[in-house]
Amino acid sequence: MKEKQELTLKKKILRTTLVLVILAAVLTLAYFILVWTGAWEYINSVDKIRSLILSLGFWGRFVFVFIQFLQVTFLPIPSTVSTLAGVLIYGPLQTALLSLAGIMLGSVFAFFLGRVFGRRLVEFMVGKETCEKWVKFLTEAKYSFFVMMVLPAFPDDVLCLVAGLTDMSWTFFVVTNLIARPIGIFLTCYIGSGQIIPYHGWGLAVWAVIIVVVGVLIFLSYKYRDQIENFMKKYFSSHKKTEKKVVAEQQTEKVEETPQENKIEEKSEEKIEKQTKKSAKKPKKDEKIDKKE
8 A cells, every 4th residue: 555655656746747847848948939039028019029020031920820829828918919910910811820720729738738737737827716616617517618718708728728627528629619719810810900890981980889899798798707607507507417318318218128128038038938849749749649550
């Protein structure tokens, strides 16, 4: 017993040290890349990010994808800021595709960190209370993950990390992100580019209405966030319960079917036995006849 406990302790120590070393290496690498490129001074300004990427020429696209990757995993950069900076440089379509590549890679890597390195790393990155809250939420209402990835009121980057701690499968996570992420990215790129709604003339009035409506929706979503969370938890947990009931009913039907099948098999076996007994009796009659002769 003591040897097993010592082995588990050694494994835990090795695992935590490995996590810390990898995390430190990634953060150090990211920091030096940002300092080398000059991005450290530009992370919260659209104009500065734009000028940085333009100064790098062709390699600016890779830096832009890397910035989108980092804002999901390690850097507190709002995705809207970096995405709008890309729209000013590359246009809406190219920016949407580059952003989707970087954000998807970042989302998958965040899920990987949670799944492989466990709760300690996630708690270190997002906080213990936040981690416990969203782990419990996603465990009880897994299908709400899609809704939360679309709505702006929920921390989608944090959810990707925390999702790795739940029983969510890789397939469900990736498919959900492939559906949910492009919605926000393409809307941000095309609406923010000014091609659909211009920034002059009649577009100014429309933009004013959009800003007011979006502001009200964000305010209401944050104000009634607990109610929204409770509603989704009840709705999706009830959906989960119905699925479990259906599976349980199917299993009971199979269990009920098997005795009937066994009865049919027993009856068929009894018939075969009777037939064999009859066939066994016939030769005895023939023997009696032979004796009489």
